[in-house]
Amino acid sequence: MFEILRREELAGGTIILNEISAPFIAKKAKPGQFVILRATENGERIPLTMAETDPEKGTITIIYQVVGKSTALFKTLKVGDRYLDVVGPLGKPTEIEKVDGHVVCVGGGTGVAVLHPITRALKEIGNHVVAVIGARTKDMIILEDKMKEASHELFVCTDDGSYGHHGFVTDVLKDLIEKRDVRLVVTIGPVPMMKVACEITRPHKIKTIVSLNPIMVDGTGMCGCCRVNVGGETKFACVDGPEFDGHLVDFDELSARLKSYVEQEKIAYEKFKCECHA
Amino acid sequence: MAKKETLPRQPMPEQPPEERIKNFKEVPLGYTPELAMKEASRCLQCKNPSCVKGCPVGVDIPGFIRLIREGEFAKAIRKIWEKNSLPAICGRVCPQENQCEGSCVLGKKGKPVAIGNLERFAADWEREHGTGELPPKAAPTGKKVAVVGSGPSGLTVAGDLILKGHEVTVYEAFHKGGGVLVYGIPEFRLPKDIVASELNYLERLGVKFEYNIVIGRTITVDELFKMGYDAIFIGVGAGLPRFLGIPGENLVGVYSANEYLTRSNLMKAYLFPEYDTPIAKGKNVVVIGAGNVAMDSARTALRMGAENVTIVYRRSREEMPARLAEIHHAEEEGIKFMLLTNPLRFIGDAHGRLRGMECIKMELGEPDESGRRRPIPVEGSNFEIECDLAIISVGAGANPLLAKNTPGLKLNKWGYIMVDPKTNKTYKKGVWAGGDIVTGQATVIKAAGAGRIASNSIHDYLTLGW
Ligand SMILES: Cc1cc2nc3c(=O)[nH]c(=O)nc-3n(C[C@H](O)[C@H](O)[C@H](O)COP(=O)(O)OP(=O)(O)OC[C@H]3O[C@@H](n4cnc5c(N)ncnc54)[C@H](O)[C@@H]3O)c2cc1C
Ligand code: SF4
Ligand code: FES
Numbered sequence: 001m002f003e004i005l006r007r008e009e010l011a012g013g014t015i016i017l018n019e020i021s022a023p024f025i026a027k028k029a030k031p032g033q034f035v036i037l038r039a040t041e042n043g044e045r046i047p048l049t050m051a052e053t054d055p056e057k058g059t060i061t062i063i064y065q066v067v068g069k070s071t072a073l074f075k076t077l078k079v080g081d082r083y084l085d086v087v088g089p090l091g092k093p094t095e096i097e098k099v100d101g102h103v104v105c106v107g108g109g110t111g112v113a114v115l116h117p118i119t120r121a122l123k124e125i126g127n128h129v130v131a132v133i134g135a136r137t138k139d140m141i142i143l144e145d146k147m148k149e150a151s152h153e154l155f156v157c158t159d160d161g162s163y164g165h166h167g168f169v170t171d172v173l174k175d176l177i178e179k180r181d182v183r184l185v186v187t188i189g190p191v192p193m194m195k196v197a198c199e200i201t202r203p204h205k206i207k208t209i210v211s212l213n214p215i216m217v218d219g220t221g222m223c224g225c226c227r228v229n230v231g232g233e234t235k236f237a238c239v240d241g242p243e244f245d246g247h248l249v250d251f252d253e254l255s256a257r258l259k260s261y262v263e264q265e266k267i268a269y270e271k272f273k274c275e276c277h278a
Numbered sequence: 279m280a281k282k283e284t285l286p287r288q289p290m291p292e293q294p295p296e297e298r299i300k301n302f303k304e305v306p307l308g309y310t311p312e313l314a315m316k317e318a319s320r321c322l323q324c325k326n327p328s329c330v331k332g333c334p335v336g337v338d339i340p341g342f343i344r345l346i347r348e349g350e351f352a353k354a355i356r357k358i359w360e361k362n363s364l365p366a367i368c369g370r371v372c373p374q375e376n377q378c379e380g381s382c383v384l385g386k387k388g389k390p391v392a393i394g395n396l397e398r399f400a401a402d403w404e405r406e407h408g409t410g411e412l413p414p415k416a417a418p419t420g421k422k423v424a425v426v427g428s429g430p431s432g433l434t435v436a437g438d439l440i441l442k443g444h445e446v447t448v449y450e451a452f453h454k455g456g457g458v459l460v461y462g463i464p465e466f467r468l469p470k471d472i473v474a475s476e477l478n479y480l481e482r483l484g485v486k487f488e489y490n491i492v493i494g495r496t497i498t499v500d501e502l503f504k505m506g507y508d509a510i511f512i513g514v515g516a517g518l519p520r521f522l523g524i525p526g527e528n529l530v531g532v533y534s535a536n537e538y539l540t541r542s543n544l545m546k547a548y549l550f551p552e553y554d555t556p557i558a559k560g561k562n563v564v565v566i567g568a569g570n571v572a573m574d575s576a577r578t579a580l581r582m583g584a585e586n587v588t589i590v591y592r593r594s595r596e597e598m599p600a601r602l603a604e605i606h607h608a609e610e611e612g613i614k615f616m617l618l619t620n621p622l623r624f625i626g627d628a629h630g631r632l633r634g635m636e637c638i639k640m641e642l643g644e645p646d647e648s649g650r651r652r653p654i655p656v657e658g659s660n661f662e663i664e665c666d667l668a669i670i671s672v673g674a675g676a677n678p679l680l681a682k683n684t685p686g687l688k689l690n691k692w693g694y695i696m697v698d699p700k701t702n703k704t705y706k707k708g709v710w711a712g713g714d715i716v717t718g719q720a721t722v723i724k725a726a727g728a729g730r731i732a733s734n735s736i737h738d739y740l741t742l743g744w
Contacts, residue, residue, distance in 0.1 A: 070554060218451070221541075225533075268554055
């Protein structure tokens with residue numbers, strides 16, 4: 001179990017795709033759900049939302065950015081290697097609904113990988129879906145072709161203007177809201193991006209779904225590590241989410257909690273890099 | 279007779295407090311055979327032993343103690359096994375003062391027989407000196423049983439039913455087996471090698487363990503039946519942390535005990551950076567609550583290098599639910615107790631990190647539903663304490679994940695699974711439940727006892743019918 005059957009490097013090797021054999025999970029998983037993975041006996045449990053599942057083949061696909069020790073370790077795994085533990089599917093699936101106007105799916109960074117199956121499902125049940133994806137620069141854009149296929153229209157943005165629209169995905173969102181009858185927004189990516197997107201849609205009262213990625217341990221509602229403040233109530237993202245009504249989420253608290261272990265993360269990553277060079 | 283009575287209770291050698299707060303090694307070191315035999319000789323061998331009535335599973339206590347006194351250690355452990363499948367664990371973590379030792383006649387005038395220490399001795403002796411010979415297994419019945427959860431209740435069911443000839447598979451959500459024994463109770467109180475050796479014993483008997491499977495998510499209970507299981511036992515524990523519901527609870531530095539202990543024990547964060555999982559190191563630590571979980575959290579924080587660790591509890595010393603031994607150990611190690619005190623809010627800095635806690639003094643009023651005197655706030659007695667790490671350990675509730683995805687079960691108003699207490703059958707045919715998911719957070723021995731009741735009933739069902 002948990003053998004890596006396919007491995008791709010995206011965005012110049014900073015983003016990695018792994019297709020993993022996990023038949024039980026593949027059979028059950030729905031868009032929006034996540035798994036928790038561990039590579040080694042002394043490793044950490046890392047939650048990642050699935051980008052793709054293939055129930056027939058019995059595989060799931062994850063796409064992650066190398067940001068620290070654990071993802072750097074994952075990156076060293078080759079085709080044929082195995083993850084030690086993969087547990088899932090966890091969290092609630094996305095509620096795929098048909099709305100009267102347009103749906104805009106806004107993704108940044110590796111959030112696009114998570115957004116892709118949701119975008120496709122929203123199109124499949126008959127919505128007119130506009131997708132907006134972005135990254136810092138051209139080389140960091142991922143899944144452009146897939147997102148094109150999954151939507152009716154695709155806008156691509158880069159912060160530095162090296163490709164597509166020069167600017168943020170949220171600028172395009174603002175524009176779309178002014179020009180179209182947007183009834184639903186799904187936005188997945190870095191916390192600041194999701195926060196801005198929610199501020200844009202709030203005055204228009206457009207329903208806005210976000211997918212949150214707080215720090216987790218068990219992923220089954222047992223520890224409360226993943227708690228987020230949603231409309232003044234504490235929710236556990238691993239069982240009550242990971243998707244929430246973005247207008248109710250306290251993003252500042254989420255950002256603070258995501259920084260709980262910055263010091264330790266640095267130590268672990270530095271140690272890993274040293275060991276790799278040694 | 280008179281001579282026996284004057285022999286004092288033999289204390290168990292321990293690591294001295296100033297040394298042990300710097301390591302995670304076990305605190306009590308165990309009896310030597312001589313000490314064990316000496317302690318065993320204190321037992322009066324009562325005809326109508328009250329200690330046995332105090333034991334939730336009815337271990338033949340005078341019976342095994344007599345065997346220890348006679349130096350028949352291998353026989354002593356087999357005597358215990360008749361009723362208790364996890365003696366190395368229970369000898370270490372049972373609240374003996376409320377159970378067997380609390381009922382021992384010697385306790386009326388002096389100190390009770392150290393039954394827990396003797397139980398632990400017999401189990402440790404077997405693990406270190408025993409032949410490892412497996413008990414005989416009944417002929418295969420061709421029946422298949424799934425056990426959900428690998429805590430003490432599930433392990434007991436698995437051990438019982440494999441010996442009766444059934445095929446047993448344990449499904450566990452975590453990547454390691456043992457339930458609270460591995461993720462909750464720290465190494466210095468229950469070495470993980472001991473839990474591993476219990477699991478290893480079951481594996482050698484032929485029990486299969488499937489980790490990383492969340493029943494209700496990865497596979498549902500109904501799907502387990504479709505996969506060919508004839509009976510299912512649910513022992514998923516009370517895995518839902520309770521919070522206080524006060525302002526500031528989501529500040530960085532505020533943990534549930536479940537999270538704090540899982541990071542430290544299961545993920546071995548106390549060995550960071552050898553192990554990757556991080557954990558906050560507090561300088562001034564407060565632990566809210568006074569049960570075993572609170573003592574474990576406080577003593578872990580101390581070993582992680584905290585300068586001050588304070589237990590904050592809204593009732594008084596008499597009401598503290600922890601085992602006496604743990605309270606005693608905590609005090610010896612320098613944990614402070616701030617009793618009759620209730621937190622009102624957590625106070626954060628500009629970065630959303632914990633820097634203090636506002637509390638109020640309490641006094642005891644009339645007894646409440648639990649029979650304990652109800653704590654009431656003392657008007658105007660608010661004060662602040664400085665802290666950078668707070669661990670909330672005020673109990674656990676029923677985790678709804680499995681029940682929500684299992685039609686046919688009946689739950690009580692708190693979400694615990696309802697069973698027939700004589701058999702531990704649930705309202706769903708072919709499904710049994712036991713342990714904390716039925717009773718709410720209780721004890722290891724009660725969970726193991728519930729497993730024993732269920733396994734007897736499951737065996738009857740598989741051989742005779744529902
Ligand atoms: C920190 C701490 C200290 C304690 N100290 C003591 C003590 O000193 N003495 C004492 O007697 N008792 C103590 N207790 C209480 C005791 O540990 C519990 O009462 C006992 O472990 C309950 O056993 P159980 O079999 O019901 O479940 P648990 O031990 O809770 O095990 C349940 C298992 O099921 C798994 N699980 C949950 N949901 C699923 C699912 N959907 N699918 C698959 N697997 C699942 C969990 O991961 C877990 O491994 C303590 C508890 C804690 C938390
Ligand atoms: S009550 Fe005490 S003295 Fe009597 S049999 Fe039990 S342990 Fe021995
Ligand atoms: S990760 Fe533990 S409760 Fe959500």
